[in-house]
Amino acid sequence: MERYEGEEHxxxxxxxxxxxxxxxxxxxxxxxxxxxxxxxxxxPDGTPKKRLDVGRLHxxxxxxxxxxxxxxxxxxxxxxxxxxxxxxxxxxxxxSA
Numbered sequence: 001m002e003r004y005e006g007e008e009h010x011x012x013x014x015x016x017x018x019x020x021x022x023x024x025x026x027x028x029x030x031x032x033x034x035x036x037x038x039x040x041x042x043x044p045d046g047t048p049k050k051r052l053d054v055g056r057l058h059x060x061x062x063x064x065x066x067x068x069x070x071x072x073x074x075x076x077x078x079x080x081x082x083x084x085x086x087x088x089x090x091x092x093x094x095x096s097a
Contacts (some may be wrong), residue, residue, distance in 0.1 A: 004060065010056050010057050010060075011052035011053055011054050011056070011057060012052070012054070012057065012064075013052040013054050013064070014054070014064050014067075014068060015052065015053070015054040015055075015058075016068075020066075021037070021039070024037050025037065026068065026069060026072055029074060030069075030072045030076050031071050031076055092095070
């Protein structure tokens with residue numbers, strides 16, 4: 001699929017179920033493995049899980065090719081190469097697990 005001209009939105013994703021905690025841990029593991037993730041128990045009404053319905057996307061013939069973990073690592077590597085230290089964000093340190 002090279003182009004979409006429909007009026008309805010299309011969710012891009014894997015369609016796999018992932019909790020907010022699991023996603024936060026995946027990002028932490030790439031960006032700063034030693035960081036502690038703290039959730040605010042005073043705000044329990046948040047969405048504990050988020051899974052995008054990618055049915056419309058699949059119906060158009062598009063399926064993801066890059067696993068989430070690989071995409072997170074590649075995105076962070078790109079960020080470090082292009083944005084870190086340019087004033088866009090503080091320089092980050094990459095730690096391999």
